Amino acid sequence: SLQSGAPPLIPQGPSMDASKKVDLKIIIIGALGVGKTSLLHQYVHKRFYEDYRTTLGASILTKVLAVDNTPLKVQIWDTGGQERFRSMVSTFYKGSDGCMLAFDVTDRESFEALDNWRNDFLDKVIPREQDFPMVVLGNKIDICDRQVSKEIASAWCKEKDIPYFEVSAKNNINVAEAFETLAKQALVTYKGIFESYLTDSIKLTPYDKPKKRCC
Amino acid sequence: MFPLKDTEMGASTFFASALPHDVCGSNGLPLTPNSIKILGRFQILKTITHPRLCQYVDITRGKHERLVVVAEHCEKSLEDLLRERKPVSSSRILCIAYEVLQGLQYMNKHGMVHRALSPCNILLDRKGHVKLAKFGLYHMTAQGVDVDFPIGYPSYLAPEVIAKGIVKASDHSQCEKPLPSGPKSDLWSLGIIIFELFMGRKLFQSLEIAERLKFIIMLGCVDDIITVLAEEHGCLDIIKDLSENVIALLKKCLTFQPSKRPTPEELLHDSLFCEVSSVYPSFHKPASLFSSSPRCANLTLPEDISQLCKDEDSDYLAERSIEEVYYLWCLAGGDLEKELVNKEIIRSKPPVCTLPNFLLEDGESFGQGRDRSSLLDDTTVILSLCQLRNRLKDVGGEAFYPLLEDDQSTLPHSNSSNELSAAASLPLIIRERDTEYQLNRIVLFDRLLKAYPYKKNQIWKEARVDIPPLLRGATWAALLGVEGAIQEKYDAIDKDTPIPTDRQIEVDIPRCHQYDELLSSPEGHAKFRHVLKAWVVSHPDLVYWQGLDSLCAPFLYLNFNNEALAYACMSAFIPKYLYNFFLKDNSHVIQEYLTVFSQMIAFHDPELSNHLNEIGFIPDLYAIPWFLTMFTHVFPLHKIFHLWDTLLLGNSSFPFCIGVAILQQLRDRLLANGFNECILLFSDLPEIDIERCVRESINLFRWTPKSATYRQYAQPPRQASDSNGTRSSMSCFSADYQEAPQSDLVSD
Numbered sequence: 001s002l003q004s005g006a007p008p009l010i011p012q013g014p015s016m017d018a019s020k021k022v023d024l025k026i027i028i029i030g031a032l033g034v035g036k037t038s039l040l041h042q043y044v045h046k047r048f049y050e051d052y053r054t055t056l057g058a059s060i061l062t063k064v065l066a067v068d069n070t071p072l073k074v075q076i077w078d079t080g081g082q083e084r085f086r087s088m089v090s091t092f093y094k095g096s097d098g099c100m101l102a103f104d105v106t107d108r109e110s111f112e113a114l115d116n117w118r119n120d121f122l123d124k125v126i127p128r129e130q131d132f133p134m135v136v137l138g139n140k141i142d143i144c145d146r147q148v149s150k151e152i153a154s155a156w157c158k159e160k161d162i163p164y165f166e167v168s169a170k171n172n173i174n175v176a177e178a179f180e181t182l183a184k185q186a187l188v189t190y191k192g193i194f195e196s197y198l199t200d201s202i203k204l205t206p207y208d209k210p211k212k213r214c215c
Numbered sequence: 216m217f218p219l220k221d222t223e224m225g226a227s228t229f230f231a232s233a234l235p236h237d238v239c240g241s242n243g244l245p246l247t248p249n250s251i252k253i254l255g256r257f258q259i260l261k262t263i264t265h266p267r268l269c270q271y272v273d274i275t276r277g278k279h280e281r282l283v284v285v286a287e288h289c290e291k292s293l294e295d296l297l298r299e300r301k302p303v304s305s306s307r308i309l310c311i312a313y314e315v316l317q318g319l320q321y322m323n324k325h326g327m328v329h330r331a332l333s334p335c336n337i338l339l340d341r342k343g344h345v346k347l348a349k350f351g352l353y354h355m356t357a358q359g360v361d362v363d364f365p366i367g368y369p370s371y372l373a374p375e376v377i378a379k380g381i382v383k384a385s386d387h388s389q390c391e392k393p394l395p396s397g398p399k400s401d402l403w404s405l406g407i408i409i410f411e412l413f414m415g416r417k418l419f420q421s422l423e424i425a426e427r428l429k430f431i432i433m434l435g436c437v438d439d440i441i442t443v444l445a446e447e448h449g450c451l452d453i454i455k456d457l458s459e460n461v462i463a464l465l466k467k468c469l470t471f472q473p474s475k476r477p478t479p480e481e482l483l484h485d486s487l488f489c490e491v492s493s494v495y496p497s498f499h500k501p502a503s504l505f506s507s508s509p510r511c512a513n514l515t516l517p518e519d520i521s522q523l524c525k526d527e528d529s530d531y532l533a534e535r536s537i538e539e540v541y542y543l544w545c546l547a548g549g550d551l552e553k554e555l556v557n558k559e560i561i562r563s564k565p566p567v568c569t570l571p572n573f574l575l576e577d578g579e580s581f582g583q584g585r586d587r588s589s590l591l592d593d594t595t596v597i598l599s600l601c602q603l604r605n606r607l608k609d610v611g612g613e614a615f616y617p618l619l620e621d622d623q624s625t626l627p628h629s630n631s632s633n634e635l636s637a638a639a640s641l642p643l644i645i646r647e648r649d650t651e652y653q654l655n656r657i658v659l660f661d662r663l664l665k666a667y668p669y670k671k672n673q674i675w676k677e678a679r680v681d682i683p684p685l686l687r688g689a690t691w692a693a694l695l696g697v698e699g700a701i702q703e704k705y706d707a708i709d710k711d712t713p714i715p716t717d718r719q720i721e722v723d724i725p726r727c728h729q730y731d732e733l734l735s736s737p738e739g740h741a742k743f744r745h746v747l748k749a750w751v752v753s754h755p756d757l758v759y760w761q762g763l764d765s766l767c768a769p770f771l772y773l774n775f776n777n778e779a780l781a782y783a784c785m786s787a788f789i790p791k792y793l794y795n796f797f798l799k800d801n802s803h804v805i806q807e808y809l810t811v812f813s814q815m816i817a818f819h820d821p822e823l824s825n826h827l828n829e830i831g832f833i834p835d836l837y838a839i840p841w842f843l844t845m846f847t848h849v850f851p852l853h854k855i856f857h858l859w860d861t862l863l864l865g866n867s868s869f870p871f872c873i874g875v876a877i878l879q880q881l882r883d884r885l886l887a888n889g890f891n892e893c894i895l896l897f898s899d900l901p902e903i904d905i906e907r908c909v910r911e912s913i914n915l916f917r918w919t920p921k922s923a924t925y926r927q928y929a930q931p932p933r934q935a936s937d938s939n940g941t942r943s944s945m946s947c948f949s950a951d952y953q954e955a956p957q958s959d960l961v962s963d
Contacts, residue, residue, distance in 0.1 A: 032761070033722035054726045056762050056840035056848055059898035062891075075891065082719065082761040087802060091835055109718075 024074045024186050025095055026179075029117050030102035031110035032081030035139040038169035039102060040078050043179050048170050055080045058092045067184055074183055086120060093124045098133040098186035100178070105138045105166070108147040114156070133185040134162045137178050142168040216264055216536040221341045224272065224541055225288025225595035226551050227349075228560060231280040231356075232363040236578045244725065247737060249361040250280045255736025257284070260351040261538075262776045263325055265498060267318030269338065269348045272541045274355075275551060276732065281561075283551045287537055288595050289346055293334035293408065302415040305458035311337075311412070312464055313491045314345035315405055319479035321498070322347075323398045327354045330376070330396050332404035333368045334411065335593065348595070358395040364590040369424045370417070373403035374435060375473050377428050399476045406468025410441075413457060414450050435471045444469075460487040504664060504689055505780055507700035531615040532600070532607065539657055540600070542685050546650040547603040558596045562589075606650045617659050619670065639680050643857065643906055647684055656683040660690060667693045675864065682860045688773035692780055694863045695787040705779035708749045716759045720747050727764040728852060733775055734768060742771055746782045753786070757797040762840065765847040766793075769855050792845055792867050794930035804928045808842060809834040811926055815871045816878060818923055819915055823882055830890040834874075837897040841877075842870055854905040861909045865916060868924035872912035877903055879911060 028036045037052050037059075044061045055078055062075045077096070079089045099121055103110040114136065125132060136157050138148065150166060157164035163185075165178040231249035240246050253274070260271040270287040277283060293311070296303060303311075315337060319329060329336075330353035338346045352366055353359060359366045367376060379393050411417055419427045430447075437443045441462070445451045454462070464487055470476040477485070483492075502510045532540060555561040572582025638652045646652050660683050663670045674693050682690045724743045729735040734743070746767055751759050767785055774781040789797065795804045812834050817824035827833070840848040845862065847855050862869055878885065880903055885893055 032719065052726050053848065054723050054761050054764070056843065058836065060894050061898065062895065080761060084758070084760055084799070088805075088835070088839060 023072045024097045024183060025077065026074055026098040026100060026182060026186065027077040027079065027093060027096045027121075028100040028102060029079050029089070029121060030081060030137075031104070031107070031113045031117070032083075034081065034102045034104040034107065034110045035169050036081065036102050037078050039100075039137065039139060039167065039175055040076055042169045042172055042175050044076070046172070048172070057085070057088060065180065065183060067180070067187055072183060072187070074179075076179075090120065090124045093121060096125065097189070098135075098182045100135055100137060100182055101162075102137045102139055103148070103153075104140050105146050105148045105153070106140050106143050111138075111148045111153065111156075118160070131161070131189075133182060133189050135178050135182045135185070136162050136164045138164070138166045139169055141166050141173065142171045216261075216270055216538045217266070218534045219287075219537045219540045220533055222269075222346070222537075223288045223290065224285060224537065224544070224598040224600075226283055226285050226554060226598055227592065227595045228277075228281060228283045228555055229352075229362065229364070229591040230589075231282060231361050233280050247735065248280060250276045250282055251732055251736045252357065252738075253282055253355050253361055254732055255738030256357065257351065257355045258733070258738065258775050259325075260355065263322065263327075263351075264500070265318060265321040267314055267345055267347060268321060268350055269346050270537050271351055272537055277552060277561075283555065285541060285551065285598070286348065286595075287346070288348065288597060289338040289340050290597070291339040292348075293337045293339070293412070296339075297334055297411060297415070297417060300415050302453060303412040305413070305461045308409055308412050308461055309458075309464070309488070309491050310494075311345055312405065312409055313483070313488050313495070315347065315408075316479045316483045316488075317495070317498075318345065318347040318350070319398065319401050319405075320483050322350055323479055327351065328396050328398055329353065329401045329404075330359075331367045332401050332408065333371050334408055334417075337408065353396070362590065363587065367404075369427050370419045371404040371407050372428070372431065373400040373473070374431050374471060376400050377432055397473070398478050398480075399473045402468045402476055402479060402482065406465055409461070409465055409468065410444060413453060413461065414448060418444065418448060440469045440471065441465055463487045503777075504667070505692055505697055505701050505777075505783070507703065510665070529612075531612055532604065534615065535658075539661075539685065540603070541598075542657075543607075543650055543654055544598060544600065544603050546648060546653055547606045549598060549602065551598075554596050554598060558594070560592050560594055560596060603650070607654060610651060610654065614655055615658055617655075617662065619662060619666065619673065643681060646681060653683055653685070656681070657685055660686045664689050664693060668696075668698055671696075678860070679864060684856070687856060687860070688777075688780070691770075691773065691859070691863060692784050695784050695791070697780065697783045697787055701783040702779045705749060705782050708753050708782075710745045710748045710752070714748065714751065716751050717748070719759055719761070720744060720751075720764070723761060723764040728768045728772075728847075731772065731852060733772060739771070739775070742775065742778055742781075743767060746771055746778055746785065749778075749782050750785060754797070757789075757795075758799045760797050760801075760843065762844040762848055763797065765844040768847055769852060769859065772852055788845075790930060792862070792870060793843070794867065795928060796843060805839065805843075807926055807928050809838060811924055812838060812842075812871055812874055814923060815875050815919070818919070819875050820879060820882070823878060823885060826886050827893075830893065832885075832890055832893045836894060838874060841874055845870060846873065849900050850903070850905070854903070857905050858909060861913065867929060868919070868921075869912065869916055871924055872915040872919065873908065875915050876908045876911040880904065880908060 028040060030036055032054075037055050038048060040061055041052075042048055044063045057080055059078045060075060061078070062073060064071055064073050066072065077092050079085075079092060101114055101117055103114055105111075118134070122132060136153070138150075138153050153166075154164050163178075163181055165174050165181070167174040167178055169175060231253050234246050234248060238246060254276060257271070257274040261273075264270060269289075271284070272287070273285040275283050275285075315332075322329065327350065329347065329350045331349055332347075336348045336350075338348050340346055356362045356366065373396075376396055379396075407418060419430065422430060434440050434443065441454065442451070445454045457465075463485075464482075467477055467482060467485070482488075499513045502508045502512065504510075535543075552561065556563075569583055571580030574580050638646060638649065641649075659677065660674075663674050663677065664686065667674060671693065674690065678690060678694060721744075724740050724747075727734065727743070731739075733739050743764065747759070747764060750763070750767070751757075766789075767781070770781040770784045770788070771778075774784065795801065796808075798804065813824070816827065816834075846858060850858065858873065862873065865872075877900075881896065881901065884896060888896070
């Protein structure tokens with residue numbers, strides 16, 4: 001048939017590290033409806049919109065933030081939360097520098113799913129390293145009806161050695177802190193690479209073959 | 216809906232109760248405004264069609280939770296009869312009562328209670344027949360919960376209604392919701408109205424409202440309510456002259472204990488109406504378009520056929536349904552708010568007079584109490600058809616009764632249709648706002664749809680010109696080949712038993728096209744839930760993928776009052792355009808689809824394709840929501856309508872062309888940018904000119920060789936052989952005598 005023999009035309013994903021025009025790539029994952037998009041918008045636009053669309057696949061926002069007086073361009077990838085999309089979403093994991101795990105404190109299942117999301121992410125990120133920069137966000141603390149206590153969530157995070165933040169995208173509690181902690185952490189891990197960027201800003205693709213860039 | 220005939224269209228207005236500032240529901244999201252709840256509940260009223268009920272047509276939201284309701288209206292009412300101050304005869308009273316009961320019985324059958332029956336709401340048409348008005352107010356306001364005014368008129372309230380007291384909507388304590396009134400409360404009101412009719416004047420006029428209510432409650436202590444009422448109003452002598460039937464009727468209506476009072480249904484079949492009932496033919500609900508029952512079963516020709524071709528100046532517009540006339544009225548520049556302002560129903564105060572005296576930080580204001588008397592205005596403003604008639608004055612009778620030519624017909628085209636074809640070349644956006652053009656299209660499609668499935672081919676042909684927005688729901692269903700017993704099929708699906716997908720659906724619905732008033736109403740959410748669940752339950756081999764909610768939205772919006780049709784359309788759409796996309800493991804289907812899409816980009820735009828490949832901007836990163844939801848996730852509804860009007864005429868390869876057309880519209884920006892800018896651009900798809908997109912995708916489609924879009928996992932073509940065994944049993948379906956129309960978008 002037409003398809004069977006032909007090689008796939010799709011290249012195997014973008015090589016994020018190669019043509020990096022951003023300094024950090026952060027990805028936010030977690031179960032459906034925990035408020036990933038809201039957190040992201042609260043952080044980037046300082047606004048809480050009530051009527052979000054479901055995120056299918058991924059959507060991306062960027063923000064420049066200052067870490068230790070150094071401007072840092074962060075690209076944040078927002079992903080769809082439905083289990084089924086996980087195989088598709090993992091395409092987006094590539095080249096991440098930091099990962100934000102989100103759950104909803106009023107939804108026990110979303111907390112229980114953290115393990116899966118984390119493992120799935122670590123499996124896809126090569127090389128697999130346990131101390132990959134991560135933070136956990138327990139969202140929706142503005143709602144009274146909690147199903148996951150602060151103690152349980154903190155314990156889980158402590159065991160995995162991940163910083164834990166109780167946040168509210170709606171009331172803008174702790175959101176920026178969580179993002180900035182992750183950014184700093186990612187920065188420390190990749191300090192070496194990052195410094196080569198700063199000292200040699202013209203050599204944008206230090207270890208790749210030179211690419212023609214259109215300006 | 217029935218034709219407008221000699222009734223009018225009227226508009227009336229009221230306010231929904233405003234929600235307090237900054238109060239959130241249990242999910243942390245703001246509460247749905249009451250006006251949206253009412254708007255959602257109103258929709259079902261449009262389907263309640265009965266000669267004794269004023270047809271509801273539309274509802275719109277204005278500022279400050281104002282609602283404007285459009286319904287059929289007559290100028291005269293029982294109020295006018297009372298104003299003549301002459302007693303009404305017993306026989307006339309019995310007829311009026313019987314007709315009111317017919318109306319009440321029909322609405323009770325649909326689970327509704329009037330609760331505001333009064334002489335001013337019992338209208339009389341030109342022939343003197345009863346039409347009940349405002350019968351949906353109690354229903355649409357959730358038994359009065361969503362408004363700050365009481366529903367009903369003091370003199371006519373049944374004692375049990377008064378005894379319950381008024382529940383103030385502001386105390387949302389929800390501790391104890393009062394039971395809603397039942398159908399029997401309306402009978403008490405009818406009893407009082409009948410009393411007034413034979414008396415020739417109104418009751419309780421000398422009593423203050425509080426006294427009036429007290430008096431009615433006190434009637435529970437008397438033996439003979441009718442005599443007490445008559446004594447109080449000095450009309451014992453009139454009582455004596457009343458026919459036995461009227462007295463019997465009064466006694467039944469004015470029974471103090473609701474448990475002993477009959478229902479409208481029971482009273483309608485009471486022997487006292489023996490004589491009257493024989494005059495009234497029984498009412499048959501006209502069969503709907505997509506149902507298994509024969510649509511012509513109850514057709515009757517007039518005795519004298521020549522009556523059908525009346526004289527020259529007959530009023531063709533009045534033969535159209537109220538819904539159509541209202542739609543055209545709006546197109547011809549009708550503006551509800553303006554009509555109400557002109558009649559001083561909507562009065563605006565100078566802004567300086569509405570400043571609050573005291574403001575809290577959260578926006579709550581004090582010192583300017585709302586004038587509660589203006590919350591409900593009983594006046595109905597008649598919407599004049601002058602402007603519309605003027606607009607249509609050159610439209611001949613033949614436009615209302617177009618000849619449906621067969622494909623082989625050699626009849627010459629009339630002049631008017633030539634003019635129309637000139638109009639057909641105008642941009643779609645202009646055609647959709649042109650009163651005369653829309654009239655022609657609506658009449659034509661209405662007739663074609665009535666002849667569906669027989670006229671299927673012609674519907675396809677006309678749909679290629681355009682689809683009139685008013686009839687889009689039915690037209691889409693016809694294009695998707697929906698037929699058969701859709702309601703029965705839908706009813707047979709278990710939509711109540713909990714399933715694991717429930718939670719997922721529950722989370723997705725409040726995020727799906729919520730800018731739309733209908734879809735964001737609680738009623739809309741419930742319908743979403745039903746249709747999505749029905750689909751999941753009835754397709755065990757497929758699963759719910761996020762995005763299915765978006766896919767459901769256009770069908771639900773267009774068939775808001777017909778869940779079965781929305782479900783049937785969605786079920787027909789998915790195998791045609793999204794075959795196996797909703798398999799639990801759909802990766803092979805999606806991967807192949809995206810690969811073919813990459814090929815299509817390369818085929819039609821090599822330069823763009825090279826650039827996108829070079830920067831690694833693959834379709835996996837942006838096109839999954841496009842195709843998985845057939846663009847319903849990325850475009851608002853009004854754009855989807857125009858996109859799908861054409862998509863439905865194409866085959867399953869057409870979406871590729873739409874995708875390429877979108878990329879081409881953004882071509883310059885994509886070419887000029889690298890990966891990061893491109894991915895940002897598609898994160899929030901920029902404004903796309905949808906008409907241009909449609910035009911270009913048709914072009915692309917014509918230039919695409921079929922082999923280029925070949926997919927191994929596409930829906931296999933239907934085998935001709937498997938139809939021979941089952942053919943006879945389902946011969947009423949069009950698929951047996953005509954295959955799907957061949958009018959591919961390619962052929963011209």
